[in-house]
Amino acid sequence: xxxxxxxxxxxxxxxxxxxxxxxxxxxxxxxxxxxxxxxxxxxxxxxxxxxxxxxxxxxxxxxxxxxxxxxxxxxxxxxxxxxxxxxxxxxxxxxxxxxxxxxxxxxxxxxxxxxxxxxxxxxxxxxxxxxxxxxxxxxxxxxxxxxxxxxxxxxxxxxxxxxxxxxxxxxxxxxxxxxxxxxxxxxxxxxxxxxxxxxxxxxxxxxxxxxxxxxxxxxxxxxxxxxxxxxxxxxxxxxxxxxxxxxxxxxxxxxxx
Numbered sequence: 001x002x003x004x005x006x007x008x009x010x011x012x013x014x015x016x017x018x019x020x021x022x023x024x025x026x027x028x029x030x031x032x033x034x035x036x037x038x039x040x041x042x043x044x045x046x047x048x049x050x051x052x053x054x055x056x057x058x059x060x061x062x063x064x065x066x067x068x069x070x071x072x073x074x075x076x077x078x079x080x081x082x083x084x085x086x087x088x089x090x091x092x093x094x095x096x097x098x099x100x101x102x103x104x105x106x107x108x109x110x111x112x113x114x115x116x117x118x119x120x121x122x123x124x125x126x127x128x129x130x131x132x133x134x135x136x137x138x139x140x141x142x143x144x145x146x147x148x149x150x151x152x153x154x155x156x157x158x159x160x161x162x163x164x165x166x167x168x169x170x171x172x173x174x175x176x177x178x179x180x181x182x183x184x185x186x187x188x189x190x191x192x193x194x195x196x197x198x199x200x201x202x203x204x205x206x207x208x209x210x211x212x213x214x215x216x217x218x219x220x221x222x223x224x225x226x227x228x229x230x231x232x233x234x235x236x237x238x239x240x241x242x243x244x245x246x247x248x249x250x251x252x253x254x255x256x257x
Contacts (some may be wrong), residue, residue, distance in 0.1 A: 034217075037216075038221070041100055042223050042232075042233060045146050045179075045223050045225050046229075048096055048146050049176055049225035052082070052086065052177070055091055061164065061165045061166060062163040063082070063152045063164075063165060063176075064082035064085040064086060065152060065154060066150055067080070067153055067198060068154065081142050081198040083097055083142075083198055084141040094119045097146060099145035099179055119144070119145075141198065142197065142198045144196065144198055145196060146196075146223075146225070147177065147179075147180040147197045147198050147210060148199055148200065149176060149199070152176070160254065160255065169257065170251070172230065174226060174253070175224055175226065175248065176225050177224070178225070179224075180212050181196045181211060196210050197209045197211075198210075211241045211244065212224075212244050213239065213244070214236050214244065216233060217233075219239040220235060221233050
C-alpha cells in the first residue's frame with residue numbers, strides 16, 4: 001500500500017497553526033517568568049530586611065546606616081554602606097542584594113553586568129572593599145539592587161535623619177528598602193542602571209544618591225520592604241521619579257509622619 005505524504009499546502013497549514021499557538025503562548029509564558037522573578041525578588045528583599053532587623057537588635061536598636069564614613073569627619077575615607085556592614089557582620093551574603101529581574105536586564109549595560117558578578121563573588125570575600133575606583137563614592141557596595149531609605153543615617157546637626165529604630169513612626173508605612181537605580185546626575189538614563197543605589201528616595205536628590213525604580217510589571221511595580229519587616233509589591237503609574245513619588249509621598253520617608 002502506497003504511503004500518503006503531506007502536501008506542501010498541508011505542511012504550511014501545520015506550520016501556520018504552530019506559529020499561531022506559539023504567538024498565543026509566549027506572552028503568557030513571559031508573564032509567568034516575570035511573575036516568578038518578582039516573587040524571587042520579594043523573597044531576597046525580605047532576607048535583606050531581616051538581616052537589617054538582626055543588625056538593629058545587636059546594635060542598640062539602631063539600623064545599619066545607609067551610608068557613613070569609616071573615619072568620622074573625613075571626606076576622603078571610604079564610604080561605608082549598610083550593605084557592607086551587613087556582610088561584615090555575617091548576616092547575609094552579597095548575592096542576596098541582586099534582584100532576579102535586575103540581573104535579567106543587567107546585560108543592557110556592561111556596568112550593571114559587572115556589578116552583578118561582583119555581588120555574587122568578590123563582595124563576600126573577607127576584607128574586599130571594592131574595585132570601582134576605591135575613592136569616596138566609588139565603592140561597589142554602593143550599588144545594591146535593594147537600597148535603603150536615605151533618611152536612615154546620621155547627618156550632623158539635622159534631626160530629620162537618624163538610625164534609631166524608635167524614632168521612625170508608623171513603621172508599617174516607612175520604607176526601609178526598595179529597588180532602585182543610580183545616576184550621578186539624578187536624571188533618567190537609558191537604559192537605567194538596574195543595580196541601583198545604597199541610599200534612596202522617591203524624587204529628592206538631596207536625600208538619596210538614587211531613586212526608587214519600578215522594575216516589575218512593565219515598569220509599573222516596585223518591591224518594597226517596610227520598617228516593620230513586611231514586604232510587598234507596590235504598583236506605580238510610571239517609571240519616572242515623579243510618577244513613583246506620586247505614590248511614595250513624604251509620609252513613607254520622614255520620621256514623624
